[in-house]
Amino acid sequence: xxxxxxxxxxxxxxxxxxxxxxxxxxxxxxxxxxxxxxxxxxxxxxxxxxxxxxxxxxxxxxxxxxxxxxxxxxxxxxxxxxxxxxxxxxxxxxxxxxxxxxxxxxxxxxxxxxxxxxxxxxxxxxxxxxxxxxxxxxxxxxxxxxxxxxxxxxxxxxxxxx
Amino acid sequence: xxxxxxxxxxxxxxxxxxxxxxxxxxxxxxxxxxxxxxxxxxxxxxxxxxxxxxxxxxxxxxxxxxxxxxxxxxxxxxxxxxxxxxxxxxxxxxxxxxxxxxxxxxxxxxxxxxxxxxxxxxxxxxxxxxxxxxxxxxxxxxxxxxxxxxxxxxxxxxxxxxxxxxxxxxxxxxxxxxxxxxxxxxxxxxxxxxxxxxxxxxxxxxxxxxxxxxxxxxxxxxxxxxxxxxxxxxxxxxxxxxxxxxxxxxxxxxxxxxxxxxxxxxxxxxxxxxxxxxxxxxxxxxxxxxxxxxxxxxxxxxxxxxxxxxxxxxxxxxxxxxxxxxxxxxxxxxxxxxxxxxxxxxxxxxxxxxxxxxxxxxxxxxxxxxxxxxxxxxxxxxxxxxxxxxxxxxxxxxxxxxxxxxxxxxxxxxxxxxxxxxxxxxxxxxxxxxxxxxxxxxxxxxxxxxxxxxxxxxxxxxxxxxxxxxxxxxxxxxxxxxxxxxxxxxxxxxxxxxxxxxxxxxxxxx
Numbered sequence: 001x002x003x004x005x006x007x008x009x010x011x012x013x014x015x016x017x018x019x020x021x022x023x024x025x026x027x028x029x030x031x032x033x034x035x036x037x038x039x040x041x042x043x044x045x046x047x048x049x050x051x052x053x054x055x056x057x058x059x060x061x062x063x064x065x066x067x068x069x070x071x072x073x074x075x076x077x078x079x080x081x082x083x084x085x086x087x088x089x090x091x092x093x094x095x096x097x098x099x100x101x102x103x104x105x106x107x108x109x110x111x112x113x114x115x116x117x118x119x120x121x122x123x124x125x126x127x128x129x130x131x132x133x134x135x136x137x138x139x140x141x142x143x144x145x146x147x148x149x150x151x152x153x154x155x156x157x158x159x160x161x162x
Numbered sequence: 163x164x165x166x167x168x169x170x171x172x173x174x175x176x177x178x179x180x181x182x183x184x185x186x187x188x189x190x191x192x193x194x195x196x197x198x199x200x201x202x203x204x205x206x207x208x209x210x211x212x213x214x215x216x217x218x219x220x221x222x223x224x225x226x227x228x229x230x231x232x233x234x235x236x237x238x239x240x241x242x243x244x245x246x247x248x249x250x251x252x253x254x255x256x257x258x259x260x261x262x263x264x265x266x267x268x269x270x271x272x273x274x275x276x277x278x279x280x281x282x283x284x285x286x287x288x289x290x291x292x293x294x295x296x297x298x299x300x301x302x303x304x305x306x307x308x309x310x311x312x313x314x315x316x317x318x319x320x321x322x323x324x325x326x327x328x329x330x331x332x333x334x335x336x337x338x339x340x341x342x343x344x345x346x347x348x349x350x351x352x353x354x355x356x357x358x359x360x361x362x363x364x365x366x367x368x369x370x371x372x373x374x375x376x377x378x379x380x381x382x383x384x385x386x387x388x389x390x391x392x393x394x395x396x397x398x399x400x401x402x403x404x405x406x407x408x409x410x411x412x413x414x415x416x417x418x419x420x421x422x423x424x425x426x427x428x429x430x431x432x433x434x435x436x437x438x439x440x441x442x443x444x445x446x447x448x449x450x451x452x453x454x455x456x457x458x459x460x461x462x463x464x465x466x467x468x469x470x471x472x473x474x475x476x477x478x479x480x481x482x483x484x485x486x487x488x489x490x491x492x493x494x495x496x497x498x499x500x501x502x503x504x505x506x507x508x509x510x511x512x513x514x515x516x517x518x519x520x521x522x523x524x525x526x527x528x529x530x531x532x533x534x535x536x537x538x539x540x541x542x543x544x545x546x547x548x549x550x551x552x553x554x555x556x557x558x559x560x561x562x563x564x565x566x567x568x569x570x571x572x573x574x575x576x577x578x579x580x581x582x583x584x585x586x587x588x589x590x591x592x593x594x595x596x597x598x599x600x601x602x603x604x605x606x607x608x609x610x611x612x613x614x615x616x617x618x619x620x621x622x623x624x625x626x627x628x629x630x631x632x633x634x635x636x637x638x639x640x641x642x643x644x645x646x647x648x649x650x651x652x653x654x655x656x657x658x659x660x661x662x663x664x665x666x667x668x669x670x671x672x
Contacts, residue, residue, distance in 0.1 A: 061229040066256035066264070066272055099271050106260040108271050 037140045040124040043117065046093045050138045051078045053128060055086045059096065060125045063111040072109070095121075168369070169217075169283070169318045172210025173203065175388030175510070176361075179376055184344055185368040186282075187316045189309045191338055193325035194348030199359060199380055200322040202238075203348070204285035205231060206385045207320050209240045211283045212250035219283035220276050221253045222261065226287065228253040238385045249279055261286070262304065265311035273315055281317060289321040289338075302337035309341055343367040351375070356502040361388055377506040389506035393545040396552060408612065412523060412560040415453025416446055418631030419605070422620065424613050427588055429522070430555045431611070433562045434529065434582070437592030442603055442622060443564040444468075445629045446592075447525045448477045450562055454523040455487040462521040463493070464512065466500040466531040473497075480628040494519060500535045505546050512550070516557050524559050526550075530566040533580050544581055551585050587611040592622070595649050604649050605631055619649045 047053050054076045059065070067075070073083035087109070090096035094115060099108040113122055127133040168183030177183050184190060194200045208219035223231065231253065232242045245251035252275060256264075264270040276284060289308070312319045325336060325347070339345050345364040350357050362375045378388040411426035420426050427433050435443045447463070454461040465473055473495055477484050487493035494515070498508065516524070529547070536543045554561040565580070583589065589609040594601040603622040607615050621632045621643045634644050646654045 061227045062255040063228060064252060064254050066254050066260055068260065071257055071260070101269070101271060103269070104264070104267070104271055106256070106264065106271065108254075108275065 034136065034140055037124070037127065037137050040120050040127070041137075041140065043120050046089060046095065047124075047137075047141065048089070049141055051076070051082045052086045052089065053134070053137055053141065054078065055083060056090070056095075056121075057125060057128055057134070059090070059109065059111040060113075060122075060129075065109045066106050067109070068105045069107070071106075169211075170215060171207050172214050173206050173386050173388060174384075175376075175378070175390065176386070179361075179363065179372045179388060179390050180366065181370050181372070184318060184366065186318055187313060188318055188343035188367065189312055189341075190318070190320045190344040190346060191336075191342035192320050192322045192346050192348065193336070193339075194322075195324065195350065198348040198350060199378070199386065200324075200348060201226065201231075201287050202380055203386055204287055204320045204322050205235060205242075206238075206240070208251065208283055208285050209235065209242065209245070209385075212245045213240075216250075217282040218250045218279050219285070220272075220279070220281045221251070222272070222284065222286040223253065223255050224258055224261075224288045228255055237382060239383055240385070252276075252279055252281070258288075262308075265308050268314075270311065273311060276315055276317065281315070284312065284317045284319045285322070286319065287322045288324070290323040290325075302341065305338045306341050339364070348378075349375075351377075353502075358504055377504055379504075379507060387507070389504075389510040392506050392509045392549045393541075396549075407558070412459075413453055413457075414446070415449040415451075415456070416629055416631060418620070418622075418633065419446075422607055422616055422631065423588070423610060427560045427562070428612070429560050430558045431560055431587040432551050432554065432585065433560070433588040433590065434565050434586045435562060435590045435592065436565045436567045438569060438594060439566055441592040441594060442624050442629050443566070443592060444476065444527060445480060445624055446590075447527055447562060447564055448473075448480065448482055449628050451484070451493065451523060451525055452477070452482045455484070455493055458492065459522040460520060461487075461493045461523040461525070462515060462519060463495045463525045463527070465495070465497050465527045466503075466535075467527055469497045470495050480624075480626060482628070491519075494521070500531045503532075503535045505536060505542065509546060509549055509553075513553055516553055516559060520557070521559060524554060524561045526561065526563045528564040528566055529580060529582070538580055544585075547580075547582050548585055583609075591650070593619075593650055595619075595621075595643075595654060597646070597654065604643065606650060619643055 041047060047056060055072070055078070058072075058076050065072070069084055069087065070080060072087065073080045076083060078086075087096065087098070091098055095112060097108075097110040097112060101107075112118075124137070128137045167186055168180075169186050169188075170177050170183040171180070192200050192204060205221060208221050211217035211219045221228075221231070235242050242251055242253065246253065254272065254275065256272070261272065264272045275281075289305075308321075309319075321338075321342070323336065323338060344366040347362045347364050349360045349362070351360045359378050359380070360375045361378050363371045363373065372390055372394050374391045374394060376388055376391045376394075378386055381387055407429055410429045411424070412429055413420050413426040414423070435446055437443050451461045451463050463473070468476070474484055484493055484495060488495060496515075498511075515521075532546065533543055536546060550561070553559075586609070588607070588611065591604075591606045591608050593604040593606070595604045596602075603624070604619045605622045606617060606619045608617065609615075618634060620634055622629055623632060632642070634642065643649055646656050648654050
């Protein structure tokens with residue numbers, strides 16, 4: 001399989017997942033390039049930092065969750081305040097629906113990736129669904145990015161779903 | 163219960179065991195150890211409901227990510243994403259703590275979601291720790307609250323629970339079992355180092371069902387297949403159908419044999435051909451099938467001993483070419499390896515072929531191999547054979563079973579260690595008989611129900627044209643069997659010639 005992967009990659013010269021099984025599952029994952037990540041982030045994603053990214057990956061894997069915000073923070077491994085900010089950001093951008101019932105501690109969160117930039121976001125999440133891909137995206141998100149072509153901090157911060 | 167009030171699970175074979183389905187609104191406890199198939203069965207219940215019966219459903223998960231469930235289901239050909247897009251399915255990820263709180267509230271978000279989509283079914287995976295591992299009144303009460311919440315919405319619910327009973331402690335009952343309407347126990351049965359999946363309906367309120375431990379498989383690209391245990395009683399109407407035509411016969415295709423058995427075996431009859439290895443049972447079987455082909459009758463040959471190419475080669479060695487008949491689907495020749503045979507699934511396959519292909523003749527080679535696989539000491543072989551006999555009679559099939567008797571010379575028992583002779587209509591014995599320095603083949607029709615039978619032993623020969631039964635009256639120079647006594651008793655003796663009465667002219671009548 002590995003041989004096939006390398007040979008196909010060599011033939012196609014294509015650094016992306018060669019076979020997608022749907023649901024974000026891909027075979028023959030290749031390392032995404034910094035350029036592609038930057039392009040995807042610039043083209044409609046809303047991700048500002050690692051917490052945003054990890055929360056979005058979690059929601060992508062669990063697109064309909066019934067959890068308290070404390071549980072959400074615990075699942076993604078970030079402080080409650082940071083996770084809550086990310087949740088608000090996604091809700092504000094229309095990426096996430098949240099049920100409103102003050103009597104319930106738990107809220108139903110439903111991820112919506114069918115907006116105008118949904119396909120770019122899905123692609124970014126696919127890339128970030130591997131360990132290597134996630135590191136690369138986080139690296140690009142960092143102001144002191146070590147890629148050959150560092151991404152200006154300002155450029156990263158303006159990314160938002162239209 | 164009327165069929166309209168039953169919820170079909172849609173899982174292959176399960177609704178038959180449930181006699182049509184599960185009463186709507188039942189809370190089903192699906193118990194089993196790790197890896198027994200609880201999640202697959204629960205998800206398939208929801209998938210079939212949404213995709214086949216237009217019943218929206220909800221899956222509630224605690225530990226497995228929905229993305230993984232979606233991925234795994236693609237392996238079965240179930241596209242859960244599409245069902246979600248069509249609002250026929252919602253997969254909710256939550257925690258037990260949240261669910262416990264939710265179900266105690268009349269305005270539960272979860273129940274509201276289910277109501278909004280018009281859900282009729284729900285599957286909650288991993289309920290055990292929701293209600294605690296203890297067996298206190300508190301955990302029982304928590305489960306009761308859960309079931310009440312589900313019943314408010316009249317949801318037919320499967321709740322998967324890990325049961326310690328599977329690990330050998332069957333005497334410990336879970337507190338949930340008495341509250342649930344239906345309890346289904348999944349297990350793994352160790353069968354001589356092979357593992358078979360088992361399913362048992364422990365209880366189900368409001369309906370009759372087939373008790374006992376059935377087997378099931380999880381099949382790639384398809385899902386779950388449940389096979390009712392082969393011993394399960396048949397419905398009486400099936401037994402009535404087994405009354406067969408007492409006049410129609412099926413010729414054997416063995417020259418000389420049909421004359422001994424009044425023209426052939428009855429349709430719907432069970433014939434066992436018994437003999438040691440190499441004595442000609444398979445040759446007889448091939449000719450039996452070839453005769454069916456010649457008469458344009460459908461036939462099924464099932465071998466556990468030889469693979470199909472080898473059977474075809476053997477047939478060609480006696481001038482029989484089965485390939486055209488197989489190509490035109492007049493004849494089916496199948497091989498099933500006897501190792502680790504799962505008897506319920508195996509019987510189900512035969513039943514399906516017999517009911518859909520509708521053969522007039524069936525040859526099974528051999529019963530002794532079934533005996534080796536299933537064991538001869540318990541009831542399993544006999545129950546399996548009984549089911550086979552009943553199936554063939556119901557479908558008016560003339561069935562011939564080869565059986566290897568290990569005794570080289572003579573026979574102390576007709577069917578060896580397999581207790582089956584009372585189920586059999588006809589028994590044909592094939593024996594080696596040592597005369598001079600050669601083994602010769604002796605044939606004796608030892609039993610033939612509803613027939614007058616000539617029980618003398620006849621010699622057979624096998625040539626390039628197959629087997630034939632020789633006429634008994636053959637010239638003395640060939641030392642025919644008629645010249646001997648004790649042919650099957652391991653001590654054949656040539657008859658002494660009686661002195662012929664002297665004629666008046668002094669000559670003898672030869």
